[in-house]
Amino acid sequence: MKGKTALFYVLLSLAFFIFGVACLWQFAKNREDTQPAAESLAESSTLQDQGQGKMPGQQEMQQTKAGGGAQEEATSEDAAQEEAEKEETSQKSDGAAEELPSDDALLDEEEAVVSETLATLIRQEHDRIVVLDPGHGGEDLGFTATEEDREDEILLTEKDFALDVALRTKALLEKEDIFVIMTREGDTEEELKDRVDRANILPADFFVSLHLSLKDDSQLHGMSVIYNDQFYSRGYGSGDLAEQLLESVTEKTMEKPLGIFPCEEEDEEVRMIVMPGVRLEMGCISNRQEIKLLGRDDYRQKVAEGICEGLKKAFESRQTEKSTEDTENE
């Protein structure tokens, strides 16, 4: 028994000895592994210092985290390098923004050049050019008219009415050899500012935006025109165009003229346009009788004929004024 106990203690001591040596070896190995990682961290910190001088808070946080262990250090090192690369890229693009235009600006510039070339070509070919702007489109329905007792049943949307009348007007104007540019030809939605910007690049004589109106008084019906009094085409101004259009359209449709009004702050498309521009409000969607009329094909055609007639007269008046000026100059 004694011999066996002694052997047991010898074996136990040996086991402890081996365990101790293994631990020491592991410790030494860990130290070796940690050394290069710590060095890399130092390097990447330098990168960070160069690239990220403005954000010391974030840098400190990453360094604190990195103190945790070899693996964490490696992750943090990657992150630090990524940060530095990102920063370098963004610095590059920042620098580029100062010297070279961004991609967006280049595209805009390219678009502008194309538009200008197109504008010149159109102008060479056509003496009379009109921009038709059917209001709203896509998700933007504009005003809607519903069945009297059923709010969910839409009878009419402003976007559809405006587009339909615009397309009819376009066909009529083209027969008269008046060149038409549409801000939309389908059920599409575009920022108002983009539509107006595009129209402003083109060399049109008149801009006509087509809408309906909604009045508090449901008894009220008829048509009105809002105009931008800043611009003239050969002596013919937006106010003249507004008067002429209202006269022609109400004559054709036998609808009541509600008047012409200079644009206000909220009449954005008319306010932003840089040519004689008007917004024709072709009817009150708040009036039950008017809704019925607006839904009819023959009525829509009459509205289009009225707009076409008004524009034709506007061009005639403009030319007359020009010829008068020419005679005066001679």
Ligand SMILES: [Zn+2]
């Ligand atoms: Zn509208």
